[in-house]
Amino acid sequence: MVSPTEHSTDEDRDVASGGPPEQVASQTDSDAELAKLEDRWRRSVADLDNLRKRYARELDRERSAERSRVAATWLPVVDNLERAVAHAGDKSDAVVEGVRSILGEALQVLEHLGYPRDAESGVPFDPQRHEVVGVVEHADSTPGTVVEVVRPGYGQGSSQLRPAAVVVSRREE
């Protein structure tokens, strides 16, 4: 496209300077108007481009926020399945076996959604995946080590559904 500055050629200037004063004013008005309109158009096009990029990011973010929100509503069900299995202990009948298998299935669903179970002890405390619910003296552990997982966490890396509730060994004073 032709920009307002390109439009102002030598020929135009010569002609304008030879014309009556009103004509000069009118030509200058036109140029100013052109520049203003071009500026508006360019800004609209830039806005459009920014909007496209922003929405693509937003769509991704909203999708993963919704996934995490819906997955989190199932955690109490999974926790209760864990409790039922723990309660059954070594008992083995069809119902208990059924519940164990359903728990395994639920953990697979969570893992498949991107939230694997996290109940590892003996690892260094990591604020991203651990929530401290207790601190103990622990002679055999390096200070700041997870010595017990009270409630498993779900997630990996920066995508955490819930941190693991852990007991850590006391850091040296």
Next chain:
Amino acid sequence: MVSPTEHSTDEDRDVASGGPPEQVASQTDSDAELAKLEDRWRRSVADLDNLRKRYARELDRERSAERSRVAATWLPVVDNLERAVAHAGDKSDAVVEGVRSILGEALQVLEHLGYPRDAESGVPFDPQRHEVVGVVEHADSTPGTVVEVVRPGYGQGSSQLRPAAVVVSRREE
């Protein structure tokens, strides 16, 4: 803003007709350029507006598609809880009671997400919420009535996670 037509006042025209021919051509070029730029700008603004509306709709749609996708991954877990409860029959011990309560909790999660359990029999067949898996002669039913729900459905109205698998009474020939 000033439109190109408003810009072309009587004064402008008088002056232009009094000026040299080159000046007239230049003024006409400016007007055409102005009209072109204004048109481009207006189209950009309209595009921007349409894009905003389209993305808002898309965001809603994507959010609810993700909700339904994630909720659906839990249906096998819920079905197996139902089977475990059915299998336990009238038996009552801590584990069985636990499983019954977990099933109730899971159904509440689904209902809360917008997908209530649908296992009603005695209602007219509705293709939106029912999937026919069998047809039987049934003297006491109006033809086309759901006489048995083989597998519950989840959802309401147009928001269906899964239709109920049903047996319906034969329609009169």
